[in-house]
Amino acid sequence: MLSLGDAIFGLGLPALVGIVLLLVGRKQLDTAVQQPIFWRYTAGGPAVFAIGIAFLLGCSALNRTPSLPPKDATDWLYLAAMAMLPLAAIHQFVWRSRWFWHVACLLILAGAIGGIISLLPVETWTVAQKIIWAGGCWLAAAAVTLGLSFLPSGSNDPSNGVVTGITAMALVSALGAVALAMSGSQVYGQVAAILPATLIPVVLLAFALRTTFQLPDVAPLFVLLFGGMLLSGYLFAELTAVNALLLFFSPLMLWVGRIPAIRNLNGWQRGAIQILAVLIPSGIAFGLALHKFLIDMAAAPEF
């Protein structure tokens, strides 16, 4: 159960961190380039730090700081997020190389996935099975990371695909956190809720302050934290494979914005269709988890 302290420090504090970093770190768009109609600022780098630092603070507030060696799946995610932040700093301030950022993040993803799968007991998982699973999960994570990072967007478009992208991330992560909490582990649900607790205020503020985001910067960390929690929920809690896959791949539905008939629509219309496309699979997953949860609760009360 979420205590008042958990809600304030585990969710409220990450939200505050996200807001502060967005306000402090956003940069005015270059007026030498064609001025966007709607957007005035950009905040790709701050969004990475906001999500990463907020996650670390939220985990610490929920007493989920990792032990060494890591003994829990969330320990691996914590350490991987810690590893990603210095790389984000290098990427933002020293070497603005997209390939460096993605290669480094994919390596960290591999480490985190391998670490989570290494926790599976030897009594029921052979080494070969673990390797195959780790490889498959990494490929899926790489596909979603690159799929989100290379999503085209028009910077002079009022809706701006990248804001649609981060909005989709916020909504999907919220649905995922609730689905996780209903799938046997309240702790995993609480940890997963740190992500939407950070993203939702950031997205709302972004619209209010006309700030857009660089999705390639944000995507790897989102995939690490959101995908990592879904993997943990499937392996160690009762999140079903169907729900995990629907939630994890739903952000790729943003690519419907590239369909010619939709691409030619007004920016806000296109953004709305993209969000709806993302919400369909994630909503189905949420609905399935809710349905099972309600049936189980009707059968017998919880604690």
Added chain:
Amino acid sequence: MRFRDLFFIVLSGLLVVLAQNNAQAQTYTIDPVHSAALYRAGHMGMSHSWGRFNEISGTVTVDEQNQANDAFDITINAASIDSGAGKRDEHLRSPDFLNAKQFPTITFKSTSVKPIDAKTLEVTGTLTLHGVSKPLTVKVEKVGGGKSQMGGTTIGMESTFQIKRSDFDMKNMLQAIPDDVLLIVSLEAGNK
């Protein structure tokens, strides 16, 4: 004395020695149907909540001549927890508590046994729960034993002890479900 007589004398002597050695330490296999592992946990300071683990296995070694040679090797399937409510069992198996998919077994392996009196043993060993191993000393009561109707010999033992779940890294919901958990392990073991 003929060679044949000498042979039979030596053979008889060997058989007697072997019989004595066998009588010193007998290993009994735990009968899961007639054994039980129960737990009692508090519920919000209002009542106690009872449950059991349905799958228990292992061996008990008994040395009638020297009880210090007794040994206990018990394994419980963590996922077999049964509190009488399916959703609660799912929660108890989750990473919030036992994390049964990551730590599928609860084990106790004795390292030393000290007889207290004719019916009681003090058993020291290592309890491994939730991936954490801690030394544990418990008093074990010898309930009974004898020839089994199924053949072989059966023994019965029981122990009641308390642990703190936070000692085993289970620190979730300590306000709702207190740290102290009472455990009752009742074993019936046989050999054939």
